[in-house]
Amino acid sequence: MLDIESIKCIRTQIMHWRLAGESIAFVPTMGNLHAGHLQLVKAAKAEAERVVVSIFVNPTQFDEQDDFANYPRTEDTDLEKLQSEGVDIVYMPKREEMYPTQMLTKVSVSQVTEKHCGAARPGHFDGVATVVCKLFNIVQPDSAFFGEKDFQQLMVIRTMVADLNFPIDIIAVPTLRETDGLAMSSRNTHLNGMQRQQARQLYQALCLAKQAVLEQQASFAEIEQAYLRRLTEQGFKPDYFSICRRSDLQAATELDEQLIILAAARLGKTRLIDNIQLDLNL
Template sequence: MKTVSNLADLRASLDELRQGGRTVAFVPTMGNLHEGHMRLITEAHKNADIVVASIFVNPTQFGENEDLSGYPRTLEEDKKKLIAEGCQLLYTPNTADMYPEPDLTRVDVKHITTLHCGASRPGHFVGVATIVLKLFNQVRPDVAVFGLKDFQQFKVLELMVQNLFLPIRMIGVDTGRADDGLAHSSRNNYLTADERERAPALNRILRDTAAAIQSGEHSFAQLTRQAKERLTEAGFTPDYFNISRRLDLEPAGDDDRELVILAAAFLGRARLIDNIQVDR
């Protein structure tokens, strides 16, 4: 695997790799890679000839009092994992190159970014959309692969690609999980031993709520209230627990059939997110 850190070297490496019409799949990350990221690399291999990953801790998607300075940076370990999975090219740009002065441009996908995580983290998805568009323009992939643990992020980026006519096929990969159901996340590193034992309750509560809906329960408000109560009893501080339409992430109604339940909750230092899709 070759590692490059500036745009000129990235473009030169991509020109070489693309010879013969080979296609490129791109997996953008913030590093501190885990099994969930490796699932993305595996899926990327299935959908293109060349796999390119990036590692960049993006400052514009962190809000005030969030963990930018403390976000784990484990580049050497990340490289070993990517090499083991057969990634051909790693891009590790720096902040000054990604946000050159004057830094005046942002990408704002309206409305959907104000829901769920967007309501709790104002400006977060502007930062996400901005950096992903920059990376897309630099790498110019045929395919981009993202995890569905952050279902809202995937929907935001999918909408951005559609609205801006980007020639990129978006692929969402089901959430990778530990044996007890906890979604793989870099922020799991913040959990104490006791919190790690409690953490799978988030996924259990999501699954129980989905089962209730599939069994015919229509009172989404009651299900939401019960879920938040259970999260609190398990030691979480709920951020949100929302039963939504899968299409646009708006609140689900009685006539909606394709749903997603989105949840975020604090457990100690960690803010954990998860979701489950439900068909009625």
């Protein structure tokens, strides 16, 4: 496994693979890797001859500097995990390599970013889209892998790739969960013992809301409000609990069939996000 920091070096290595006719899969991460990340790596290995994983804690996607400063950094452990998975390159650029001068250009995806996490975290998705665009330009993969837990992020990347004509297949990988249903996340390590017990109730609320929708127990708006209250009563500070069309993340209507319920809520200083998909009239 190669550990590369410079743009020039990674482009040189990838050029050699291209000349040999090998396909390249890419998994962008911010490190602090858990089983969910490794699930992406496994899917990438099944897709291509070569797998590149990036580790870069991107400062431009954090709306709170304390959040950026406190983001877990576990590079040595991450490298061991990726080595055991048979990754070909770990790309770990320094901040100065990714942002050598004042950035006068940014990538902004409209509409799909305006609600949910986009409303709660202004500028976040501009940071995500810009850094992923830069990474795609550096690595130039055939395919890239993203988890469905960050579903709005997945939609942002898909939209950007389609609009800017990137020749990259964006492949979604289902959310990996703990045994009690909590979606795996690097941020889970910030939860104390009591909060960790509470955290499982977020997915439970999504499952119950899904059942309420399928059984037509109430209108979408009433279900959303009911579960916002439920999460608040359970000690969360919810940002949103939204029933959306899966295709564009706009508010679902009674005529829509492919839906997703998106939720974000804080426990103490830790912000958790999750979602659940459902199909009507099947």
